[in-house]
């Protein structure tokens with residue numbers, strides 16, 4: 001069984017701010033059904049760019065629910081600029097930590113937040129250069145090539161540790177292996 | 188809080204009768220069964236009885252039973268022995284829904300010993316594709332090994348039919364019957380298997396004791412090379428108390444076999460019917476007929492298994508999930524994926540596995556807890572709206 005902190009258990013069993021938010025003007029989604037984790041985040045932002053209310057809908061394990069609940073509590077009252085600087089560690093710290101295998105849940109929170117802010121501001125998040133290899137965590141071939149080169153990575157497991165790529169449904173693991181091979185064969 | 192234990196495919200309660208039978212052999216009867224004195228011989232005599240009891244559960248002869256430390260050891264020893272018997276043959280056939288206790292060993296043989304492994308697929312009901320099995324058996328095949336009952340879904344493979352096909356080709360046949368033993372009638376003579384694994388802790392014996400049936404005449408090579416114990420087929424001073432416990436558990440399992448296939452089956456069916464009735468968009472994983480009497484794997488659309496389990500846990504209910512999140516990887520179970528169970532219900536699949544200790548009142552407790560739990564999680568899910576999947 002996972003060694004969840006009391007905070008995680010509390011936010012899982014009594015999640016705060018669940019459901020669609022009426023009058024939300026910034027909505028962001030991250031994750032997918034296939035990967036077993038998905039979050040839809042709703043923000044209500046006032047004319048001073050301050051988040052006056054937030055809510056979420058989450059499909060996923062206990063730490064995904066707890067991370068989403070924590071995220072909504074953290075961002076309420078924040079300015080958009082401050083919220084944009086939040087990292088996944090802030091979410092995990094708020095919950096007194098997550099098991100390392102569950103850190104992707106906090107990453108999902110941060111990703112949804114970024115998208116919700118972009119949605120409010122009406123900006124398109126620039127599509128990342130390169131071609132998406134890992135659909136679950138939206139990692140591109142260029143990103144994988146970069147870390148493989150920079151760190152001399154030889155196995156897909158290490159790529160997953162760095163980028164999470166391949167840690168979801170696993171369908172892209174063969175492709176990642178090919179990328180690793182091609183990087184090393186080119187020298 | 189009272190515990191409702193419905194995770195018997197993971198492990199079982201050690202029966203009180205088993206504990207009583209074992210106790211003296213932890214205490215005053217601590218002798219070594221190999222010793223040349225009456226004190227040790229008392230234990231040796233008791234081991235003879237235990238071996239007979241295990242043999243009786245599967246209609247084997249006592250000399251055909253080797254005691255081991257766990258189902259995993261029995262599985263490993265069987266495959267190891269089969270490939271040693273035919274060192275020139277470099278091909279193994281199994282299925283894609285086997286337990287890691289044997290699967291990981293194939294991966295090792297594939298990676299490090301140059302073996303080719305054929306994983307025969309299953310269909311959406313978890314039933315084996317016998318044609319593909321037929322087509323892949325060749326002169327190069329050292330062993331065919333297929334589980335009798337699946338631990339996650341309870342789906343049964345037609346072992347007697349398969350053994351016949353494999354025997355006709357003169358290939359060694361092993362079956363992992365860890366989940367089948369004590370739940371359905373097993374007759375190794377009639378089935379015609381060469382080797383069969385069973386494990387104590389799945390049938391109300393303690394953890395850490397198991398058995399491997401090896402058909403008379405098979406050239407067995409030991410995994411643990413050491414003393415003369417188990418006729419030189421498994422070195423190491425016997426785990427006497429546990430083996431005695433396993434013997435008692437096998438005797439009880441034989442007596443309880445009809446209860447398992449009447450009362451326990453009825454309880455399982457009752458739970459299944461109630462859950463399907465009360466929770467929309469739910470579905471059973473695996474064939475409804477070719478299935479262990481105690482196992483129910485049921486998927487709920489748009490919710491995730493770990494969350495369900497932890498909410499059940501809050502209510503004192505022990506079950507298990509085929510879901511990813513519980514095991515550390517993020518993928519849903521390889522068994523449900525092999526059956527092509529859609530992601531929408533695979534992630535939200537829960538396994539209830541019963542024993543004769545369960546009651547109808549407990550099934551009602553599960554239903555009463557699970558109905559609002561699923562509702563609560565669906566209310567939270569972005570994939571559920573107005574009573575259906577979106």
Ligand SMILES: Cc1ncc(COP(=O)(O)O)c(C=O)c1O
Pocket residue numbers: 196197256257258259260262286288334336337338363365366386387388395397
């Ligand atoms: C089908 C199957 N095979 C093998 C095993 C391994 O048995 P043990 O836990 O005794 O090593 C199990 C138990 O988890 C099982 O369900």
